[in-house]
Amino acid sequence: MGNALFKLNEGKEVLECKVQVETEMLSPIDLAASWRAHQEYFQPSRVRGTHDVTINPGLEGRAKNGFASGLELDLDKYVVPTPNMGSGVVYAASLTENPRSLLQTGSSSNNDTTKDILHNSTKGDSSLNHYVNTMKSTIGGHASSLEEQRAMFVDRGVGSPNFARPTMETFSMSNFKLDSESKGMPAAEGAVAAAAVADQMYGPKEDRKLAIVLVGLPARGKTFTAAKLTRYLRWLGHETKHFNVGKYRRLKHGTNQTADFFRGDNREGVEARNEVAALAMEDMLSWMQEGGQVGIFDATNSTRIRRNMLMKMAEGKCKIIFLETLCNDQDVLERNIRLKVQQSPDYAEQTDFEAGVQDFKERLTYYEKVYEPVEEGSYIKMIDMVSGKGGQLKINDISGYLPGRIVFFLVNCHLTPRPILLTRHGESMDNVRGRIGGDSSLSEAGELYSRKLASFVEKRLKSERTASIWTSTLQRTILTAHPIIGFPKIQWRALDEINAGVCDGMTYDEIKKSKPEEYESRRKDKLRYRYPRGESYLDVIQRLEPVIIELERQRAPVVVIAHQAVLRALYAYFADKPLEEVPNIEIPLHTIIEIQMGVAGVQEKRYKLMDAIHPTAGL
Ligand SMILES: Nc1ncnc2c1ncn2[C@@H]1O[C@H](COP(=O)(O)OP(=O)(O)OP(=O)(O)O)[C@@H](O)[C@H]1O
Ligand SMILES: O=P(O)(O)OC[C@H]1O[C@](O)(CO)[C@@H](O)[C@@H]1O
Numbered sequence: 355m356g357n358a359l360f361k362l363n364e365g366k367e368v369l370e371c372k373v374q375v376e377t378e379m380l381s382p383i384d385l386a387a388s389w390r391a392h393q394e395y396f397q398p399s400r401v402r403g404t405h406d407v408t409i410n411p412g413l414e415g416r417a418k419n420g421f422a423s424g425l426e427l428d429l430d431k432y433v434v435p436t437p438n439m440g441s442g443v444v445y446a447a448s449l450t451e452n453p454r455s456l457l458q459t460g461s462s463s464n465n466d467t468t469k470d471i472l473h474n475s476t477k478g479d480s481s482l483n484h485y486v487n488t489m490k491s492t493i494g495g496h497a498s499s500l501e502e503q504r505a506m507f508v509d510r511g512v513g514s515p516n517f518a519r520p521t522m523e524t525f526s527m528s529n530f531k532l533d534s535e536s537k538g539m540p541a542a543e544g545a546v547a548a549a550a551v552a553d554q555m556y557g558p559k560e561d562r563k564l565a566i567v568l569v570g571l572p573a574r575g576k577t578f579t580a581a582k583l584t585r586y587l588r589w590l591g592h593e594t595k596h597f598n599v600g601k602y603r604r605l606k607h608g609t610n611q612t613a614d615f616f617r618g619d620n621r622e623g624v625e626a627r628n629e630v631a632a633l634a635m636e637d638m639l640s641w642m643q644e645g646g647q648v649g650i651f652d653a654t655n656s657t658r659i660r661r662n663m664l665m666k667m668a669e670g671k672c673k674i675i676f677l678e679t680l681c682n683d684q685d686v687l688e689r690n691i692r693l694k695v696q697q698s699p700d701y702a703e704q705t706d707f708e709a710g711v712q713d714f715k716e717r718l719t720y721y722e723k724v725y726e727p728v729e730e731g732s733y734i735k736m737i738d739m740v741s742g743k744g745g746q747l748k749i750n751d752i753s754g755y756l757p758g759r760i761v762f763f764l765v766n767c768h769l770t771p772r773p774i775l776l777t778r779h780g781e782s783m784d785n786v787r788g789r790i791g792g793d794s795s796l797s798e799a800g801e802l803y804s805r806k807l808a809s810f811v812e813k814r815l816k817s818e819r820t821a822s823i824w825t826s827t828l829q830r831t832i833l834t835a836h837p838i839i840g841f842p843k844i845q846w847r848a849l850d851e852i853n854a855g856v857c858d859g860m861t862y863d864e865i866k867k868s869k870p871e872e873y874e875s876r877r878k879d880k881l882r883y884r885y886p887r888g889e890s891y892l893d894v895i896q897r898l899e900p901v902i903i904e905l906e907r908q909r910a911p912v913v914v915i916a917h918q919a920v921l922r923a924l925y926a927y928f929a930d931k932p933l934e935e936v937p938n939i940e941i942p943l944h945t946i947i948e949i950q951m952g953v954a955g956v957q958e959k960r961y962k963l964m965d966a967i968h969p970t971a972g973l
Contacts, residue, residue: 397783397795401832406845425809425963432810432961437940445697446581446955450598450652453605453630454637542591543882543892545899549755563642563672564756567651567664569728570679571721572714573690578955579679579736579764580652585930586763590899591892592756593646597638599653600700602630609699613716618724631660635667642672648756656725665731675757676733677764686740691715693954734761742768742909766907771952774905774928775814775913776921778943779830780804784859785943791851791858793828799964800834803944806963808837810946811913815841820910824901826850831915838913848897851917855888880937891937895923902927921947928956 359370426432542550566583568576580596587594603611607626615623631653638649649672655661661676668674681687695701695710704710728735732751739745747765752758780800784792796804815821822842825831826849835843857865857872866873876883884890898920905912905924914924922939925931928949931939941947948959 399793399829400795401829401836404832404845406827407842409842425806425813429810429813429961432963434945434960434962436958436960445699446577447598447601447652448699449581450577450596450601451637451641453602453633454640455633543890544896546591546896552755563647563649565638565642565649565651565664565668565672565674566760567655567661567674567676568653568679569655569661569676569733571656571725572654572718573687573694574679574681575690575736575740575769576654576679577652579677579767580650581955582767583677583760583763584650585927586902587648587756587760588930588933589895589902589927590759591895591933592648594648594650595638595641595646596650596652597634599627599631599634599651602634603627604699606630606633610703611700613713613720616717617720628660628663631655632663632667635664639667639671654721654725656721658726658730661728661730674731675752675760676728676731678728678733678735679739680727680735680737681740682738683740689953691718697954732757734764736764739764739767740769742770742907763903763906766903768906768909769951769953770909771950772909773814773911774908774949774951775811775911776924776941776947776949777807777834777913777915777945778918778921778941779828779834779915780807781943782830788861788863789859790862791854793830795829796833799944800830803964804834805837806944807834807915807946808839810961810963811838811841815911815913818911821912822908822910823913823915824849825915826917826920828917831917834915835913841913846901848901849914849916849920852891852894852919853885853888855885857885857888881934891919891923892933894919895933895936898923898927925949929958930956 566580568580570576577598577600580598584594584596603626606629607615611623614620615626617623634653635651638646638651642649651664655664655676665674681690691711691714695704695707695714701710701714704713733749734752735748737746737748739747745768747761749761752761779796780803781797782792782800783794783797784790785800786797811821811823819840822844823835823838824844824846825835827845827847828850831849832843832845854860857869860868862873872886876885881891884893901924905914914921916924918941919937921941922936925939925941925947926933926936942962944962944964946961946963948961950957950959
């Protein structure tokens with residue numbers, strides 16, 4: 355227990371302040387340092403008491419601040435290069451997993467189960483058996499024990515050395531093996547972590563491994579949905595991989611199959627397609643043996659016999675949930691087909707676009723002849739979900755933590771094009787001083803940025819009267835939003851900056867000097883490191899999940915005015931960045947990152963409205 359009495363002589367008035375902190379880590383020196391920082395920079399908040407939601411505030415913003423920002427009329431003058439998402443659209447299937455056995459030489463395994471299953475599902479064939487023999491990489495026998503170890507404890511942040519890790523002695527459940535040395539801790543936190551431990555304790559092995567098997571006619575958004583779901587689950591810390599059978603087919607049989615290859619009475623074509631489907635399934639199951647948790651199996655899987663083959667292969671190894679995409683909107687389908695012919699490697703060499711469209715439509719008719727909608731097992735049917743209104747999900751036999759979250763995510767997704775504008779608050783007084791956290795107001799440069807931002811929003815969203823402005827509850831974001839008028843403003847506690855705990859208000863140098871072990875822990879593992887009485891990046895990601903769901907659900911533009919760590923986490927979701935990279939993503943001050951959500955997936959554009967005046971700012 356730490357007690358301190360602070361006296362402040364403000365002229366005649368003496369302010370006394372008793373501080374009592376329950377801590378074994380905050381020394382009186384620390385307390386004095388943070389009190390001094392607080393005193394030195396404390397300014398009463400200028401926004402305290404503003405409502406969490408303000409709808410269409412009056413013109414005071416314009417009258418008071420005007421637009422002394424003098425933005426150019428042509429916003430493209432502010433466009434700066436995007437670091438990596440690029441403006442070109444990459445074909446989603448190309449980003450999926452590569453076939454193991456097609457890329458590894460010499461690896462073979464006689465997987466009798468697969469041979470029998472394939473034989474029964476396609477009446478056997480010599481080339482088929484030969485092919486099966488070249489299948490699949492070896493399965494690491496050690497994997498299951500490694501996999502067992504991975505899921506047992508969740509690293510609640512490598513934080514202060516004072517938080518002892520549980521040891522075998524303190525952990526009574528005999529069936530857990532503590533592996534405190536390896537970094538094999540799940541990169542999960544919060545709800546995900548709790549579920550992981552619960553699954554480990556109670557869930558049968560099959561439930562802990564989940565295969566989402568896509569079903570649908572071509573151009574129904576299977577790959578699009580598979581890629582989006584993969585991105586969401588990875589962002590939450592679930593080991594997730596996307597396996598696309600079309601990619602396997604192209605690698606094994608080339609990219610110039612005409613529609614005939616897909617005829618239901620083309621025996622060779624059917625066998626070839628089943629072969630690569632089985633190969634992809636083998637690879638996915640092998641990966642799960644090595645620790646993978648959620649496999650997204652992306653193919654048409656258009657017949658019961660095919661789906662039965664997959665269920666037999668998965669028996670005892672993972673739970674299968676079919677995810678069927680259905681679309682009855684002919685305009686959407688026509689657009690999809692044209693997008694496919696534009697983007698798919700199947701038509702990369704097709705010089706006559708319309709001929710390509712005709713060939714794809716012919717392929718479609720062959721699939722329609724044999725298509726059997728899903729009626730079996732656990733399934734989710736997405737029906738006309740494109741626009742975000744009027745569509746629906748039909749589910750059957752869905753239970754458990756992860757399937758429930760997947761359903762909730764999918765029911766909120768749609769393809770209505772809209773921009774999401776991400777920007778940090780204007781430069782703050784603490785940015786200038788290099789101090790972290792806090793609730794400081796804006797510097798002069800930050801106030802100038804707030805006016806430029808208002809002008810930018812006015813121009814960029816002038817035709818969007820249903821847009822909204824989201825801020826955190828900290829004054830530097832609320833003040834940045836203030837000059838924007840004509841749009842509802844919403845304060846999210848979840849958008850508050852990462853909580854630096856006992857380091858709040860300090861500079862990185864002060865932390866390095868007064869708390870070297872904390873500084874070093876964070877340097878070593880910035881993703882999982884949790885400030886004492888504060889947060890880790892994994893904590894921030896978990897608290898941002900409802901924000902992501904709401905951003906997916908919105909059909910109108912949203913301007914998110916937040917903070918460096920928070921925007922790193924949000925950007926990582928849209929840019930599908932690996933979790934390990936999140937804590938170091940560049941999110942410069944006075945720059946707007948425009949995420950364009952639409953029918954071709956996620957694209958990015960950046961506008962830099964001005965430089966940060968102070969070189970240390972934006973740390
Ligand atoms: N739920 C959906 N319903 C209808 N169209 C969708 C849906 N989701 C995405 N789309 C649109 O469908 C287009 C094609 O999607 P995608 O390439 O994923 O089709 P696919 O079903 O995987 O086709 P194929 O089986 O030929 O690979 C996407 O560019 C997207 O605009
Ligand atoms: O994780 P990092 O790199 O310390 O960045 C987060 C920090 O960035 C800031 O938003 C600005 O320095 C701090 O308030 C916050 O602690």
